[in-house]
Amino acid sequence: MFTHSPKQQRSASSPDTFEVLDEASASLRDEIDELIEIHGENRNALIPVLQEIRSRHAFVNSFAMQYVADRLGVSAAEVYGVISFYSFLKESNYGKFAISLCRTISCDMADKARIAKCLQEKLGVKFGETTPDGMFSLNWTNCIGMCDQGPALLVNEQVFTHVTPKKIKEILDGCRKTYQENEKGVS
Amino acid sequence: MTIRNTITFASIPTDKGLKAALEKEPKSVINDVIESGLRGCGGAGFPTGIKWKFAAKAEGAQKTVICNADEGEPGTFKDRVILAEWPDLVFEGMTIAAYAIGASSGIVYLRAEYAYMRKMLEECLEKRRQAGMLGAKIAGKEDFSFDIHIHMGSGAYVCGEESALIESLEGKRGEPRNRPPFPVEIGYENAPTIVNNVESLAWVSAIFANGSKWFKGAGTKESPGYKLMSISGDVKLPGVYEFPFGTTLSTILEAAGGEDAKAVAVGGASGTLVPPNNFACKICFEDVPTGGSIIVFGKNRNLLDVAENFQEFFADESCGQCTICRLGNVKLLEGIRLMKQGQCTDQHLEDLCSLGASMQIASKCGLGQTSPNVFLSVVKHFRDEIPRHPVAENDDQKTEKAKSSNLFQSVVQLFRTDADTAKNNSGTNKKGVSA
Ligand SMILES: Cc1cc2nc3c(=O)[nH]c(=O)nc-3n(C[C@H](O)[C@H](O)[C@H](O)COP(=O)(O)O)c2cc1C
Numbered sequence: 001m002f003t004h005s006p007k008q009q010r011s012a013s014s015p016d017t018f019e020v021l022d023e024a025s026a027s028l029r030d031e032i033d034e035l036i037e038i039h040g041e042n043r044n045a046l047i048p049v050l051q052e053i054r055s056r057h058a059f060v061n062s063f064a065m066q067y068v069a070d071r072l073g074v075s076a077a078e079v080y081g082v083i084s085f086y087s088f089l090k091e092s093n094y095g096k097f098a099i100s101l102c103r104t105i106s107c108d109m110a111d112k113a114r115i116a117k118c119l120q121e122k123l124g125v126k127f128g129e130t131t132p133d134g135m136f137s138l139n140w141t142n143c144i145g146m147c148d149q150g151p152a153l154l155v156n157e158q159v160f161t162h163v164t165p166k167k168i169k170e171i172l173d174g175c176r177k178t179y180q181e182n183e184k185g186v187s
Numbered sequence: 188m189t190i191r192n193t194i195t196f197a198s199i200p201t202d203k204g205l206k207a208a209l210e211k212e213p214k215s216v217i218n219d220v221i222e223s224g225l226r227g228c229g230g231a232g233f234p235t236g237i238k239w240k241f242a243a244k245a246e247g248a249q250k251t252v253i254c255n256a257d258e259g260e261p262g263t264f265k266d267r268v269i270l271a272e273w274p275d276l277v278f279e280g281m282t283i284a285a286y287a288i289g290a291s292s293g294i295v296y297l298r299a300e301y302a303y304m305r306k307m308l309e310e311c312l313e314k315r316r317q318a319g320m321l322g323a324k325i326a327g328k329e330d331f332s333f334d335i336h337i338h339m340g341s342g343a344y345v346c347g348e349e350s351a352l353i354e355s356l357e358g359k360r361g362e363p364r365n366r367p368p369f370p371v372e373i374g375y376e377n378a379p380t381i382v383n384n385v386e387s388l389a390w391v392s393a394i395f396a397n398g399s400k401w402f403k404g405a406g407t408k409e410s411p412g413y414k415l416m417s418i419s420g421d422v423k424l425p426g427v428y429e430f431p432f433g434t435t436l437s438t439i440l441e442a443a444g445g446e447d448a449k450a451v452a453v454g455g456a457s458g459t460l461v462p463p464n465n466f467a468c469k470i471c472f473e474d475v476p477t478g479g480s481i482i483v484f485g486k487n488r489n490l491l492d493v494a495e496n497f498q499e500f501f502a503d504e505s506c507g508q509c510t511i512c513r514l515g516n517v518k519l520l521e522g523i524r525l526m527k528q529g530q531c532t533d534q535h536l537e538d539l540c541s542l543g544a545s546m547q548i549a550s551k552c553g554l555g556q557t558s559p560n561v562f563l564s565v566v567k568h569f570r571d572e573i574p575r576h577p578v579a580e581n582d583d584q585k586t587e588k589a590k591s592s593n594l595f596q597s598v599v600q601l602f603r604t605d606a607d608t609a610k611n612n613s614g615t616n617k618k619g620v621s622a
C-alpha cells in the first residue's frame with residue numbers, strides 16, 4: 001500500500017508527506033498516474049487531467065492539486081491558478097447534477113428570471129448552493145449558444161432549451177431516475 | 188428549427204473541396220483562398236488567405252492548425268449549427284489549411300458548453316480516418332499526413348481570443364499574449380500556428396468545391412461572399428440565416444420578423460447598438476461588421492438593462508491582466524446601476540464615458556477594447572433612456588456625486604500605478620494568480 005513512489009522525483013516544494021496516505025488519496029493518486037499515462041507527462045496535459053478529475057470526483061482537492069503539480073513539474077500554486085481561472089473547474093458547489101442556467105441577454109429576455117425562481121423553489125437552494133443530499137447544484141452561466149431557444153440551461157453536459165416550469169419538473173425527475181438506475185447498476 | 192433559410196453548406200458534397208485542393212500545389216491553394224477574398228468569420232475579419240501565407244512562410248517544424256470552436260460571444264450560435272450539421276466541411280477546411288501551410292497536427296478547441304457534441308465529432312473524425320481523408324497519406328498523397336484531435340475548453344469567454352486559446356492549450360490560464368509576435372509566427376508550442384473560426388474553415392471547403400470566383404461574386408468589394416447570422420431576441424423567427432455580405436440590417440430584420448425593433452445589437456456584447464434610423468446600414472466590414480450575432484430589442488425593452496447585462500458579462504469574463512479592463516468593467520457596471528436608480532449625475536456620466544474611451548485604447552485584447560461599446564452606444568443613441576439627476580443638487584446629492592467621482596479617480600489612480608509598474612517591469616512576463 002505505501003510502497004508506491006511517484007515516477008518523477010519529488011520536488012523540494014513537496015515534502016514526503018505522501019508516504020502515509022489515506023485510502024481515498026491513494027486511489028486518487030493511482031487515478032492521476034493513469035490519467036497522466038493517457039494525456040502525457042507534460043504541461044499540456046494539465047487541463048485535460050484536471051477536467052477528468054473534476055468530472056469524476058466533482059472537485060479537485062488539494063491533494064490532487066499537489067500531486068498533479070509534482071507529476072507535471074509545476075508548482076501547486078500554478079495548478080490552483082489554472083483551476084481558479086476556468087469557471088468549469090473552479091465552482092465550489094458540486095452536485096451529482098450540476099445545473100447551470102444561462103443569464104445572458106437573449107435568455108434574460110426570454111424570462112430566465114421565472115425559471116430561476118422556479119428552480120430555487122423546487123430545489124430549496126439558492127444560486128451557488130447545493131442541495132443537502134448532494135444531488136443538485138445550482139449556478140449561473142454565461143451564454144451557452146442556444147440563444148434562439150431560450151431560456152436555456154445545462155445539466156452536466158446535457159442542454160435543455162425552451163425551459164418552462166413544467167419542463168423543470170421533468171428534468172429534475174429525469175435526473176433522480178438516472179441516479180437511481182445507476183445506483184442499482186452499481187450494487 | 189434553428190436553420191431558417193437556404194445555407195450553402197447544405198449543398199456542398201463531402202470532400203469535393205478537399206479533393207480539388209489536393210490536386211493543386213500548396214502555393215496555389217493559398218492563392219485561391221486569397222483570390223476568394225474570404226475574411227475570418229470569428230469577428231476580426233482578417234483575410235484568411237493572407238494569414239495562411241504568413242504561416243506558410245514562417246520557419247518552424249511542428250506547425251499547427253487550430254479550429255476555434257469556443258463560440259462564446261453572446262447571441263452567437265452559428266458555429267454550433269455548423270459543427271452539428273456539417274462537421275466534415277470544418278475538418279476538410281482544416282485539412283486544406285494543413286496542406287497549404289505544411290502542418291501535421293490539428294486541434295479543435297471546443298467550448299465546454301458544447302461537450303455534448305464531442306462524441307459525434309470524434310465519430311466523424313474516425314470515419315474520416317477510415318476513409319483515408321485523415322491520418323497518414325491523405326487521399327493517397329505520399330507526403331501529406333495530418334490528424335486532428337479535440338481539446339475541451341473549461342468555460343472562459345476570453346479563451347476565444349486566439350493567443351489566450353493557445354495559452355489554454357498549453358495548460359495555462361487563458362490570458363491573452365502580447366502581440367506581435369502573432370501566432371502565425373510564434374503560436375502553439377512556439378511553432379507557427381493558424382487559428383481559424385469554425386465558419387471560416389467551412390467556407391474554405393465550399394470555396395474549393397465551387398471555385399473562388401463564385402465566392403468573390405457575392406458580397407461587397409471589401410467583404411466578399413456570404414455570412415451566417417445568429418438571430419435572437421425579439422423576433423418572430425429566431426435562428427441561423429445566411430446572407431451575402433452587404434445585406435442591409437432592415438432586410439435581415441424583415442426576414443426574421445423583427446422590423447419594429449427599438450435597437451439591434453450587431454456583433455453581440457462586444458458589438459454596437461444600432462438605432463432604427465440606421466437600420467439601412469449594411470452588414471459588412473466597411474459598414475457595420477459582425478462575427479454573426481444579431482440580437483433584437485423590441486419596443487418595450489429597457490436598454491440600460493441590456494447594457495447592465497453585457498457589463499456583468501464582461502466584469503465576469505475579464506481575464507484580469509489589465510487594470511483598465513478588470514476594474515473598468517466593474518466601474519461601468521456600478522455606473523449603469525446608479526443610472527437605473529436615477530442616481531447618475533451629468534458629470535459622472537461624462538466620467539464613465541471617458542473611462543469607456545480609455546478602455547477602448549488601453550486594453551490589451553479585444554475583450555477590454557470592445558467591452559464599453561454597448562454602453563457607449565446607449566449614451567450616444569439612446570440618451571433619453573438614462574434617467575438623470577436634476578441639475579440643481581442638494582447636499583445629499585453632492586456627497587453622492589463626490590463619492591462617485593472618487594470612484595472614478597480611484598480607477599484612474601490605479602490605472603496610472605499599474606501603467607508605471609508595467610513600464611518598470613517591461614519585458615518580464617508577470618502573471619497574477621487571481622482574477
Ligand atoms: C475576447 C475575444 C473572444 C473571441 N472569441 C472567439 C470565438 O469564440 N470564436 C472565434 O472564432 N473567434 C473568437 N475571437 C477572435 C479570435 O481571436 C480570432 O480572431 C479568430 O479565431 C480568428 O479566426 P478567423 O480569422 O477565421 O475569424 C475572439 C476574440 C476576442 C478578443
Ligand code: SF4
Pocket residue numbers: 345362363504505506507508509510512513550551552553554555556
Ligand atoms: S483586455 Fe481584459 S481580457 Fe483582455 S488581456 Fe486585458 S484584462 Fe484580459
Ligand code: FES
Pocket residue numbers: 102103104105106107108142143144145146147150152261262263
Ligand atoms: S443568451 Fe442564453 S444561450 Fe445565448
